[in-house]
Amino acid sequence: MGTLSATPARRSGLSPSRGASSSGGAGGASSFATFDRLLLALCLLAAVALLYRLSLPSDALPLDAGGSAAGAATVIATVRGASSSSSGVQAQLVLGRSGRLGAASAAATPRNRRAALREAAKQQQQQQQLNSGREGGPGSVPLPPGLPPGFDPQAYLLYHPELRQQGVDSPTAAAQHYLSKGRAEGRPYKRLRVLLRYTACTGLINQHYSHIAAFTLAAALGAELVLPPAVCRDSFAHYFSVFKEKNEVQWSPVPLDALLDVDSIIAYWAERGITVHRTPALQPFPDLTQPEVAFPCYPAGELDPNLVVRLEDVYLKALDLGDLMDRARQAVVGHAQGILKDDPEAELPYIVLDMPCAFFSLRSLSNLPVVTEVARSLAFAPRLHALADRVVSALTDGGRLPFNGVHLRVEKDARDWASIMGGTQVVWSGYLKTMRALGFNHSTRLYAASGVLTYGDSDEMARVKNYLIRTGMCSEVHHKEQYILQKELEELNSEQKALLDFLVLARADRFAGFGSSTFSFYLREYRALRGEARKSSGLVDASIIGTDPLFRAAGTVV
Known part of the structure; x- marks a missing residue:
């Protein structure tokens, strides 16, 4: 395998972790320093292991994630100590048959090396036997x-x-x-070409988690990916529910590049052997009040509808990657088998695998290194980065002043959460407790993000500002409406405005959010991806709502 290098910095604003500095020293370096380097290299290898799919060509559907014909775990790479004093240390990254990664390190004694060589030769012989057939x-x-x-x-x-x-x-x-x-x-x-289509549903970060799950699955399967439209809501003032009789929100499809840097994403994955196709059309669009069955519904085109199969019952299921892969295998192979049973000579140029809303369909903790790499690849739209740069520059006086950030999930569509927690005063008490624990104080500016401003309730926002200043949480409360012209803001849809807030909050010295908000939860993850310390972000304890276990399992990306 060729040398793997860290992913270059992209417009997403992600930078290497602050702890990822290389150790110095030539000959005579200690074994501890050597192991540090090995662990760092191992982390980099783990983050790209599935994405390089060494065993199978890009048009294949690898049903055994181990890649070897014998079905055994495959050693993807071996990292050895570079200095003369550490030549007996090695670390291996192992990709198992269920799509799970493992790692091991050991002293590379002559006996171990001979055993490893014998095992490698045995696996190679098994692979060659099948390849030769x-x-x-x-x-x-x-x-x-x-x-x-x-x-x-x-x-x-x-x-x-x-x-x-x-x-x-x-x-x-x-x-x-x-x-x-x-x-x-x-x-x-013979090998099947698989095209994976999916729906990204509801709010900004729910859509983003849909992308993360779909890209991770596509990377593991070696499938081509068809990008869905983005969606935006008509107003944060309206109540959203998956029950049609209660729902007030209207969702509309918009081009995906309104939120993501599509060109960058396509190029990134092309380098890794994954073909990503642009969105075929915005309409027709599925009903997002029923996300579990919101399958893509593009107009009839070149794709044969008889070659389309659905991956059912995955919305909010937080499945291990191995289980999700196995369901995909059964769906794709089962559909192909049904066609070939009727006509053994039938041509199968492809199989289209359709997912409904992919939000939290993947248990990210089941393969976190791969999910981290996927999350890093999904760069946000350059236009929104540029607007965020303007806000931060003005807010900090060109970088000279610190600022803290808060995501106030107190809009009308969050009223059910407040009710479960015991009322709005309980929610506000949680915010004050979280901000104080993070070190918010009366001398630092505060950037506030809230849908309250989006739907123009200036009186409510004025009360919020006064409350935060009076309780000593900040010197002043700032928001995007102070720095971006109204005309420019009117050109942005609801989720673009949310993304602008997100990108500004990502650069705050400290951040406080709400525990049952995917926006707040992913913002904490995104800040960690940028290299910010975990302790600089805090979430209001909303465990009584009951979403914490799901968020930890399916929302963690680093």
Whole structure:
């Protein structure tokens, strides 16, 4: 494998972690310093392991995440100590068959090295045995006559892992099984091109988590990805509910580059072998009041509707990556098998795998290094970064003044949360407790983000400002409306205004948010991605609402 390097800085504003400075020293460096370097290198390798899909070409659907034909865990890379005093230390990054990563470090003694070489040679021989069985491949072994053109024994065994339990574990055995049973059963016998489509739903950060889940799955599958539209709401003053009879919010699709740097994202993933397609159309658009069944519904085009299959029941399920991959395998292979059973000669140029709203469909903690890399790749729109730069420059007097930030989740659509917590006064008490714990004080400016300003309730915001100053949380309260012309703000949709606040708050010295808000939760994660200390961000304890376990499992990205 070629040398892996850290991802270069992008317009997203992400920078390397403050703790990621390299240790100095030439010969004679201590073993502790060496292990520090090894652990750093291992973290970098872990963050890109699935994204490099070394075992399979980009048009494949790797059903065994380990990549090897034998189904065993695969050593992706080995890192050894660079100095003469540490030549006996090595670290390995291992990608298992379920899509999970593992790592190990050990002294590279002669005995260990010999054992590792024997194991590597054994795995290589197993892989070559399957590779050589591909029809017409270099050094291919003879396969029985009567196979369809392009028969791939490796793909056959990957797509049907249960066959190994029946003793079908070689190219010849795979070919014989296909001829005797597989053809009649409609089993796919060569690699499938998979296009993954999904819906990004509701608010700014719910959409962003939808992207994170879909990109992670696409990277693990080696699938092509079709970008959905972004969406915006008509007003923060309206109440949102997934129950149609209660919902007041109207959602509208808008171009995705309103929120994300689409060109940068496409280029980033192209370098890693993943094809990302632009949004085909904005309309028709699914009903977001039922996100669990809000599947993409683009107009009929070049794609054959008979080659489309749905990945059901994933919204809010927080599935381990291995489980999500297995559901995708069953959906794709099952759909292909149904077609081939009716017509064994049918051409399958692709299979389209449709997901509904992908929000929190992935348990990010199940493969955090990959999720971190995905989150870093999803750069926000340059236009919003430029507006945030203007606000921060004016707010800090060109960088000379510090400022703190707060996300006030006190809008009308948050009234259910306040009710569960015991009333608005309980919510405000939680904010004061959190801000005091972070060190907010009467001498520092405060940038406040709230939908209250978005829907123009100036009287309510005036009361909020006075309250924060009177309680000693700040010297002054600032917001974007003071720095961006009204005409410019009117050109932004609801989620772009939210993103502007998000990017300003990301650069605050300290940040306080609300525990059951995905905006606040992801902002804390994003600040950590930027290299800010975790202790500089705090969230109001809203555990009584009951979202904390789900947020920790599916919302953590670093």
